[in-house]
Amino acid sequence: MADQRITGTSIRLDGVVKRYRGQEKPAVERLDLDIEAGDIVAFVGPSGCGKTTTLKMINRLIEPTxxxxxxxxxxVTDENPDRLRQSIGYVIQSGGLFPHWSVAKNVGAIPRVLGWSRAKIAERTEYLLELVGLDPGTYADRLPRDMSGGQQQRVGVARALAADPPVLLMDEPFGAVDPLTRVRLQDSLLSIQQELGKTIVLVTHDFQEATKLGDKVLILSEGGRIEQYATPSEILANPATPFVEEFVGSGATLAQLTLTRVRDVDYEQVVTASVGENAEEVAARARAAGHDWIVVVDGRGRPRAWPTLAEIATKPQISDYIDARLPVVSESSTLNDALDSMLAASQGGVLVTDGRGVMRGALRIDTVMAVIRAHTAEVRSDDEEPSYISHEEDHHQEGS
Structure with a gap:
C-alpha cells in the first residue's frame, strides 16, 4: 500500500474481555489485537466465537467488561459512546437505512448532527454516491424501498463514510444479497478503499470473502481466542493450528483463487463503440483488431452490451441496448469471481472494468483455467505433510 493515501487510523485491543451476566464462560476471554492504519481486517470463525461481539466493542455498542x-x-474505553460512534462508520446487513428518508437525507444524517452546512453536506453526498457507483441525479431523491438490496447496501456504505471517519466497521455487510450482487459490492468496497485508505474491520462467516477482502484475516475460536492473525496467503500456506487447518479445510484450493486478482493476469484489449456510431466503421475497427465482437459503452465508458459483428450489422448505427446479463468483473475481482460470472452468464469470458466501472478489457475462460491448473499442481506438490504448528508455539504467531 506504499502508493495508497491512508486516512484511517490504527486500532488496538488491549486485554479486552466480555462476560455476560448468567453465563459461565466469557464471550471473549482475553483479546489482544493490533490493527494497522489503512488495513482491511476480516474477522471470521464459527458461530459463538465472539467476532460480532468484538466488532461491536470497538464502537461500544457492546461495552467491554x-x-x-x-x-x-x-x-476510547471511557469516551462518551454517542460521540465515539459519530466518529466511526458502521455498516450492517441490508444497509440499515431510515425507510422514510430519501437517499440524500440518509447519507447526510451524521454530518447534520455534527453541524455541517447544507452546501458541504450536499457536496459530500454527491461525491459519495458517485464513489459507491450511484448516479446522484438518479438516486439522491429516491426512497430505500424503490431500490434493490445491492443499491441500498451501497447507500449504507456512503452513509457510513459521510463524516469521513478514520474507521469503518462492517457487520456481515453483504450477507443479504444474491451472489452476483455480493461480488460487485465486494469489488466496490475494494475500489473505495483504494481511493480512501480507511481502516476497515469486517465480520463475515465466509472464509473466501475474508481472503478476498482482508489485508489480514483474524480467525477466532470459541471465547474470542485468536487461532491465527495473518495475511490470507500466510494462512493458506501455513495454517497455525489444527483448528485453522480444519476451518480452512477443503475450501483451501478455491480460496487460492481469491488470492489472484483479475489485474494480475493477462486480459485482452477490446474494441468499444458508442451508441449512434456508424456500424460499418465500428465493424471495420473490430476486424482490424482481429475481433468478431465489440463492446458498446455509455458516455462514461461503462459497458452496456457485448454484441457480435453479425448482430450490429443488422442496423446502420450502434443501437442503445442494455444487456442485463452482461458478465462484468472489476480489476480487483478474484479469478474465482470471474469464473462464477462466466458460468452464471454461460459465456466463455467476462468484461473487465476499473473501480469506476470503465471498460478495461476482456478475460477469457482459458486464461482462468490455466491459473487453476497451475494452482492445483502446486497444491498437489505441497500436500505431503501437515503445515500447522503446535499450540505450544502459538505465542510466536502475530497478534496472539
Whole structure:
C-alpha cells in the first residue's frame, strides 16, 4: 500500500474481555489485537466465537467488561459512546437505512448532527454516491424501498463514510444479497478503499470473502481466542493450528483463487463503440483488431452490451441496448469471481472494468483455467505433510 493515501487510523485491543451476566464462560476471554492504519481486517470463525461481539466493542455498542480499546492514540474505553460512534462508520446487513428518508437525507444524517452546512453536506453526498457507483441525479431523491438490496447496501456504505471517519466497521455487510450482487459490492468496497485508505474491520462467516477482502484475516475460536492473525496467503500456506487447518479445510484450493486478482493476469484489449456510431466503421475497427465482437459503452465508458459483428450489422448505427446479463468483473475481482460470472452468464469470458466501472478489457475462460491448473499442481506438490504448528508455539504467531 506504499502508493495508497491512508486516512484511517490504527486500532488496538488491549486485554479486552466480555462476560455476560448468567453465563459461565466469557464471550471473549482475553483479546489482544493490533490493527494497522489503512488495513482491511476480516474477522471470521464459527458461530459463538465472539467476532460480532468484538466488532461491536470497538464502537461500544457492546461495552467491554475489562481491557482498553485504543483508536489511534485515544483510549476510547471511557469516551462518551454517542460521540465515539459519530466518529466511526458502521455498516450492517441490508444497509440499515431510515425507510422514510430519501437517499440524500440518509447519507447526510451524521454530518447534520455534527453541524455541517447544507452546501458541504450536499457536496459530500454527491461525491459519495458517485464513489459507491450511484448516479446522484438518479438516486439522491429516491426512497430505500424503490431500490434493490445491492443499491441500498451501497447507500449504507456512503452513509457510513459521510463524516469521513478514520474507521469503518462492517457487520456481515453483504450477507443479504444474491451472489452476483455480493461480488460487485465486494469489488466496490475494494475500489473505495483504494481511493480512501480507511481502516476497515469486517465480520463475515465466509472464509473466501475474508481472503478476498482482508489485508489480514483474524480467525477466532470459541471465547474470542485468536487461532491465527495473518495475511490470507500466510494462512493458506501455513495454517497455525489444527483448528485453522480444519476451518480452512477443503475450501483451501478455491480460496487460492481469491488470492489472484483479475489485474494480475493477462486480459485482452477490446474494441468499444458508442451508441449512434456508424456500424460499418465500428465493424471495420473490430476486424482490424482481429475481433468478431465489440463492446458498446455509455458516455462514461461503462459497458452496456457485448454484441457480435453479425448482430450490429443488422442496423446502420450502434443501437442503445442494455444487456442485463452482461458478465462484468472489476480489476480487483478474484479469478474465482470471474469464473462464477462466466458460468452464471454461460459465456466463455467476462468484461473487465476499473473501480469506476470503465471498460478495461476482456478475460477469457482459458486464461482462468490455466491459473487453476497451475494452482492445483502446486497444491498437489505441497500436500505431503501437515503445515500447522503446535499450540505450544502459538505465542510466536502475530497478534496472539
Amino acid at each position: 475489562e481491557g482498553r480499546i485504543l483508536i489511534g492514540d485515544r483510549d
